[in-house]
Amino acid sequence: MANQSKRKNILLIVVDQWRGDMLSYLGTPGLKTPNLDMLCREGVTFRNHFTQAVPCGPARASLLTGLYQMTHRAVQNTIPLDSRFTNLGHELRKSGYDPALIGYTTTTPDPRTTGPNDPRFFVLGDIMDGFRPVGAFEPYKEAYFAWIAAKGYKLPDNPEDVWRPAAGQPGATRSAGQLPKELTDTAWFTERALTYMTGASNRNWFLHLGYYRPHPPFIAPEPYNTMYDPVAMAPPVRAATAGEAAANHPLHKFYIDNINQRGFFQGADGLGSAMDEEAVRVMRATYFGLMTEIDDHLGRVFDFLKQTGQWDDTLIVFTCDHGEQLGDHYLLGKVGYFDASFRIPMIIRNPDRPADATRGEIVDRYTETVDTMPTILEWIGADIPRQCDGRSLLDFTYGTVPADWRTEVHYEFDFRDIFYSKPEGVLGTAMDQSSLAVVQDDDYKYVHFAALPPLFFDLKKDPGQLQNVAGDPAYAPKIxxxxxxxxxxxLRYADKTLTGYRASPHGLETRR
Incomplete structure (x- = not known):
């Protein structure tokens, strides 16, 4: 169903490391996000939405190409994305949009298109080709730090020390960060967005509005640092001891033994798995605070659209790259095969009048991050590239469940050695054996490894996924x-970019 509005603007909001089970509209106790709640009431919220891969680079590759990781093969941060694949930016350009990007995509370029001295090979990731940066954060954060300095703030010798606590020891803390709320990265992203939308108000526009939060360092400015009581936070879902959890699988043990707190708290040390429940609750209270900070700034963005008469001309998609373990299973970050890393938020506000009947609805069907690109392209009436593995979610906003909709989700994780993590030697896996794939539905979760034992969870009996029953003979038929x-x-989703073409006595034919 095509949009009948005169204007067709698109706002794709991509936050970083926001767990899908932490949305106030879906019942998260105590979380204050009134602006996202409003967006949920005005749109459709997808309860069971999953990313295809973690961490950031692979997740964003799937989000912006519509491809499963098994096809795009940008399998880890720092691994290149094949230049032969199109992406959302390139496809929007075909329809006359100048796709603007605030934030980052953590994309390493195809080395066959440039030389080994390309500066993009010396950083974690850069901007995906096809987008026009109007507020780039990665790889150097230089524009953000220059903005802080221009505001009169004296930066430390290492600018990233602004994320150390203003008081107390590094680690899980209720201390505020060094910066006032007016100078945080969340404020900067919002200022860039308002500036861009003001300048673009005379044409159809697309904006990828990225936010760094609630990604670590887990440090919040006043008043968000003390907005939530750690005692009120949910305790972590985990076994009685880290050793008991580690016994479930060698990969789980590797991360329990190797994830350090320094990647989550500026200047901290010690293993993440050593955090006691009190520290985990403090961390979660800070995480909630960072979420509310984003929500406050989204309120500014939404108010701008309403005040400038663009609210009813703009498709708004709110989503994320991946989740965060937050101490569940004695883990920090986004690793492995647990839902906390892979379940992410998805909210779509379709401004079309025919979508009015579904406003406020919650969809329980399984949806995936590869569905994002087809959804946006369908809304503007553009062709969806054959390469895309996902399907448009627009029908859900019009009150229809598409035929043959998926009844399960699939996601993948690659744990090959990169410069900041080296599991291969510990696990005894070769580079191209260091991977897993998951199939999950309402009842069971199966995790297949290329060179390690499988995992199987009975989700009805064990929703926390604490007991691997892969070795239980009673489950052998199900496995x-x-x-x-x-x-x-x-087999179904093997690369199909060219498989719809065929030669014939009548010349080149195509089949959808």
């Missing part, structure tokens, strides 16, 4: 069934 589901999925 075989889900392994076959995995094989079916891989």
């Amino acid at each position: 075989m069934e889900y392994a076959q589901k995995m094989l079916d999925w891989r």
Whole structure:
């Protein structure tokens, strides 16, 4: 169903490391996000939305190409993205949009298109080709730090020390960060967005509005640092001891033994798995504070659209790259195979009048990050590239469930050695064996490894996924069934970029 509005603006909001089970509208106790609640009431919220991969680079590659990781193969941060694949930016350009980007995509370029001295090979990731940066954060954060300095703030010798606590020891803390709320990265992203939308108000525009939060360092400015009581936070879902959790699988043990707090709290040390429940609750209270800070700034963005008469001409998509363990299973970050890393938020506000009947609805069907690109392209009436593995979610906003909709989700994780993590030697896996794939539905979760034992969870009996039953003979038939589901999925979604073309006596033919 095509949009009938005169204007067709698109605001794609991509936050970083926001767990999908932490949305006030979906019932998260105590979380204050009134502006996102309003967006949920005005749109459709997808309860069971999953990213295809973690961490940031692979997740954003899937988000912006519509491809499963098994096809795009940008399998880890720092791993290049093949230049032969199109992406949302390139496709929007075909429809006359100048796709603007605030934030980052953590994309390493195809080395066959440039030389080894390209500066993009010396950083974690850069901007994906096809987008025009109007507020780039990665790889150097230089524009952000220059903005802080221009505001009169004296930066430390290491600018990233602004994320150390203003008081107390590094680690999980209720201390505020060094910066006032007016100078945080969240404020900067918002200022860039308002500036861009003001300048673009005389044409159809697309904006990828990225926010760094609630990504670590887990430090919040006043008043967000003390907005939530740690005692009120949910405790972590985990076994009685880290050793008991580690016994479930060698990969789980590797991360329990190797994830350090310094990646989450500026200047801290010690293993993340050593954090006691009190420290985890403090961390979660700060995480909530960072979420509310983003929500306050989204209120500024939404108010601007309403005040300038663009609210009813703008498709708004709110989503994320991946989740965050937050101490669940004795883990920090986004790793492995647990839902906390892979379940992410998805809210779509379709401004079309025919979507009025579904405003405020919650969809329980399984949806995936590869569905984002087809959704946006369908809304502007553009062709969806054959390469895309996902399907448009627009029908849900019009009150229709698309035919043959998926009944399960699939996601992947690659744990090969990169410069900041080296599991291969510990686990005894070769580079191209260091991977896993998951198939999950309402009842069971199957995790297949290329060179390590599988995992199987009975989600009805064990929703916290604490007990691996892959070795239980009673589950052997089910494990075989889900392994076959995995094989079916891989066969169906093998790269299909050119498989719809064929030569014939009549010349080149195409088939959808």
